[in-house]
Amino acid sequence: MRSIGEHAVVLGAGMAGLLVARALAGAYERVTVVERDRGRADGWRKGVPQGRHAHILLPRGQRILEDMLPGVEAELIGAGAVVADPGADHRFTLGGHTLARRRGAERAIQASRPLLEGVVRDRVGALPGVRFAGGRDVVGLLTGQGRVTGVQVVPRAVGAAAEEIRADLVVDAMGRAGRTRYWLERLGHGPVPREEVKVAVAYATRPIRLPLDSGAGKAVVVGPRPGSPRGMAMVAVEGDRHLLTIAGLDGANRPPADEEGFLDFVRTLAPPEVFESILAAEVLGEIASHRYPSDLRNHYERMRGLPAGLLVTGDALCSFNPVYAQGMTVACLEAEALRRCLDAGPRGLTRRYFRTVAKALNDPWRMAVAADLSMPEVEGRRTPAIRLLNAYVGRVQAAAARDTGVAEQFFRVIGLLDPPATLLRPSIAARALCPSGSPARPARTRRMAAAVPRDGGF
Secondary structure: OOOOEEEEEEEOOOHHHHHHHHHHEOOEEEEEEEOOOOOOOOOOOOOOHHHHOOOOOOHHHHHHHHHHOOOHHHHHHHOOOEEEOHHHHEEEEEOOEEOOOOOOOOOEEEOOHHHHHHHHHHHHHOOOOEEEEOOEEEEEEEEEOOEEEEEEEEEOOOOOOOEEEEOOEEEEOOHHHOOHHHHHHHOOOOOOOEEEEEEEEEEEEEEEEOOOOOOOOOEEEEOOEOOEOEEEEEEEEOOOEEEEEEEEEOOOOOOOOOHHHHHHHHHOOOOHHHHHHHHOOEEOOOOEEEEEEEEEEEOHHHOOOOOEOEEEOHHHOEEOOHHHOOHHHHHHHHHHHHHHHHHOOOOOHHHHHHHHHHHHHHHHHHHHHHHHHOOOOOOOOOOHHHHHHHHHHHHHHHHHOOOHHHHHHHHHHHOOOOOHHHHHOHHHHHHHHOOOOOOOOHHHHHHHHHHOOOOOOO
16 A cells, blocks of 8 residues: 555554554554553453453454454464354344354354454554554644644643644544544534434443353353343353353343342343353353443534544444444444545545445444334334334344244344345345245335335434
């Protein structure tokens, strides 16, 4: 890639920031990653409080990560990551249906968030021109002549003076705490259009070691469903451990943080034989809890007059309900979109990036919001399209419990390999709408197809 600028600054060193830094390396002579934490952490970081919980990199994200950092899968495996065949080693119960399984071509690389982030950080940090500037708070943007020219930071030390870091490009990857929308308002660019779905999800995780003969497999996932707004995921990771995460809508379904309450909650979700294995497991750590208030999507692509030299990525741009495990994969999609935009040169980069990434976000956002709105407890407007889509997805999940072909296509969609519209192919629709084997009614299939938005809206 040819160089299009001298210096780019990335704000935040989580997965989104690291992936963006990788995309920028080579396009800019220097890339500085500014972070609050001080250096690489061997365990979970304060800047990533959700790092203690189970994380899954979806198949699409895994492919992009390997493309951006060739050999990273082998490095993760060498560091202890677990290799799984989702078709044989994973057990998914979604919408109350345990999906059919058979061995497939995809493989899953399972690791804790600290291991995954640590390996990626080491690879990115070894790239020419990339450096980390830790122990700094970002307090504002530097601007001039209608563009962003850098950032102002304050070292996290007593009595430290503010510093200015000049840059051709600034990327906000500071997560939900990102301040770009507020800085833009202060600069007179008006409010950033925003979508929000208040889900009020709480989750709790405990690391355990299962008995060798547990038979629980390498991942057990039980998703929430109408009437039971709670779920669990138990994922095998490095160190002969499983991360057991439970989640529920805040209030009556909020996961308890005490030993007895935690297990009682798990009992309501886990298959009986899996729960027996959990009871016999060795406890490896305390219960860690976290809360997630709402899905958020900031529509920078709808704004006019945005200053050049400023981009936003990760949760600072779009934040998803963690129950669906989309976050890290969406960060990969955004980094991939940025890389394509950089190939076209610096002219119009800000506008081009936000438009490109908005298209990449449409499908995962639509799927997450529709799934959230299938829960009566979640506030939000349920359009006829959403109601019809959720009804159809329920039919697909039921068909996927008995038909491996439907299950494989469903997994490709939730793994972000294929768009949701592929579930409306006649071969899938016939098995979802007419489980008895009778011919599918064309009018019904056409209504379902018409309900799938082509522009990411509802």
